[in-house]
Amino acid sequence: MTESKELGCNSKPVLITASVENELSLLIRALGAYPVKDISLRPLWKGESPSGTAYLALTGIGKVNAASAATLLLEKLRPGLIVSTGSGGAYLGSGLTVGSLAVATAEIYGDEGVLTVDGWHTLEIIGIPSVERKGNRYSNEFPLSMQTAEKVFHFAKSLELPVRRGKFVTVSTCSGTSSRGNELYSRFKGICENMEGAAVAHVALLYDTPFLEVRGISNMVEDRDISKWDIPRSVEMVQRFLLRCLEREVL
Numbered sequence: 001m002t003e004s005k006e007l008g009c010n011s012k013p014v015l016i017t018a019s020v021e022n023e024l025s026l027l028i029r030a031l032g033a034y035p036v037k038d039i040s041l042r043p044l045w046k047g048e049s050p051s052g053t054a055y056l057a058l059t060g061i062g063k064v065n066a067a068s069a070a071t072l073l074l075e076k077l078r079p080g081l082i083v084s085t086g087s088g089g090a091y092l093g094s095g096l097t098v099g100s101l102a103v104a105t106a107e108i109y110g111d112e113g114v115l116t117v118d119g120w121h122t123l124e125i126i127g128i129p130s131v132e133r134k135g136n137r138y139s140n141e142f143p144l145s146m147q148t149a150e151k152v153f154h155f156a157k158s159l160e161l162p163v164r165r166g167k168f169v170t171v172s173t174c175s176g177t178s179s180r181g182n183e184l185y186s187r188f189k190g191i192c193e194n195m196e197g198a199a200v201a202h203v204a205l206l207y208d209t210p211f212l213e214v215r216g217i218s219n220m221v222e223d224r225d226i227s228k229w230d231i232p233r234s235v236e237m238v239q240r241f242l243l244r245c246l247e248r249e250v251l
Contacts, residue, residue, distance in 0.1 A: 012080030013053035014251050015073055016242065019061045019196055022232075023086040026239040028056055031246070039076050042069055049246035055079065059196060063170065066196035070203040081148065081210045081251060084200045085242060087218035087234040088192040091185035092178065094164065096217050098230050101163040101241060102192050103153045104213035107201035109140045110169040110184055110193065120187075131205050141167075142201040145210035148251070152214060155250045156241060166191035168213060170198035181221030193221060212251075214238055 018024045021043070027033070031047030033056055045056040055077055059069035070082065090096035109130075114121045122140040123130060129137035149165065156163040169190040175181045184193065197213050204211035216234030219226075245251045 011052075013055055013077060014051060014081050014083060014246070015055045015057060015077055015079035016083045016085060017057045017059050017066070017070065017073075017196075017200060018084070018086045019059055019066070020086070021058060023235045024056045024058065024239070026236060027054075027243060030239075030243050031056075040069065040073060044073075049243075051246045051249045051251050054246060059200075062195050063172065063199035067199040067203050070200045074203065074207045074209055079209065081145070081212060082200065082204050083242070083251065084197050084211070084213040085238055086194065086196075086215055087231050087238075088168070088194045088215035089174065089181075089219050089221045090192045090217045091181050091190065091221050093182070093185050094166065094191035096164050096191060096220075097162065098217055098219060098228070099162065099233050099237060100217045101156055101161055101238060102168070102215050102217060103149050103156070103163060103165040104144055104168040104197065104215075105146065105149055105165050106144060106167045107142045107198040107211075107213060108167055108169050108188050108190060109198045109202075110171040110188065110190075111173065112140060130202060133205060133208070138205065140198075142198060142205050142211075144201065145212055148210060148212045151250055152212060152245060155245060155248070159241075159244065161237075161241065164191060168197050168215070169193040171195060175221045176224035178222040184221075192217060214242065 033045035033047030216238035218234035
C-alpha cells in the first residue's frame with residue numbers, strides 16, 4: 001500500500017490560505033508541513049493529514065494580494081477545495097463574540113459599487129457582472145460550497161464550539177466605528193468582515209473550485225479599541241478547529 005493510501009489522501013489537495021503567518025503557523029507545525037519552492041511568489045508549505053495533502057499558503061493582506069496568490073495557486077495546484085481562514089471582526093448584531101468561530105455562507109464585496117444622490121448601490125447598477133458562469137451573473141456576492149460549509153458548521157456544533165454561520169463582508173477599509181459596522185450589517189446582513197475573502201471567492205468561482213471560509217473572531221466592529229481585541233486566541237481557535245477537520249476527514 002502506498003503512503004498516500006495509508007494516509008487516506010484525496011486525489012486533489014486542499015489549499016488553505018491566510019493573509020499572515022500567525023494565521024497558519026499552528027497548522028504548519030501540527031501537519032509537519034515543509035516549505036515548497038518555485039510554485040508561489042509567497043511562502044507555501046505542504047503537509048499530509050488523514051484528509052490528504054494540504055497546502056498552506058500566505059497571500060498577504062488585502063484583495064489584490066489574495067486574488068493574485070489564489071490565481072497562481074489554483075493554476076499550479078488545481079486543489080479540490082480552497083479554504084480561506086484567519087481572524088475577522090464581528091458585527092454587533094451578529095450574535096458572535098470574541099473567540100467565536102464564523103463559517104461563511106457567501107462572500108460579499110462591501111466597498112465595490114456606485115455612490116449616487118440617493119445612496120450607495122452595488123455593482124449591479126452598472127450592469128456589468130464581476131463574473132458570468134453557467135448562465136449566472138455575479139456582482140458583489142459570491143457563493144460558497146454550501147455542502148462543505150454545512151458539514152463544517154455541524155462538525156463545530158458537535159464539538160460544542162461557539163459558532164455561527166452567515167454572509168461575510170470583505171472591505172478595503174476596516175470598519176473602526178460602531179456606526180460604520182452597523183451600516184454594513186444592515187446593508188448586507190453579514191455577520192463579520194475581513195479584507196481578503198471575497199477576492200478569493202471571486203477567483204475560486206472563475207476556476208470552478210469549491211470555496212470555504214472559516215474565521216476566528218478577534219474583535220467586535222465598534223469604535224476602535226484594540227485593548228478589547230484577542231487576535232492570538234482567535235487564530236489559534238480557528239486553526240485548531242481546521243486541524244480537527246483535517247484529522248476527521250471533514251474537509
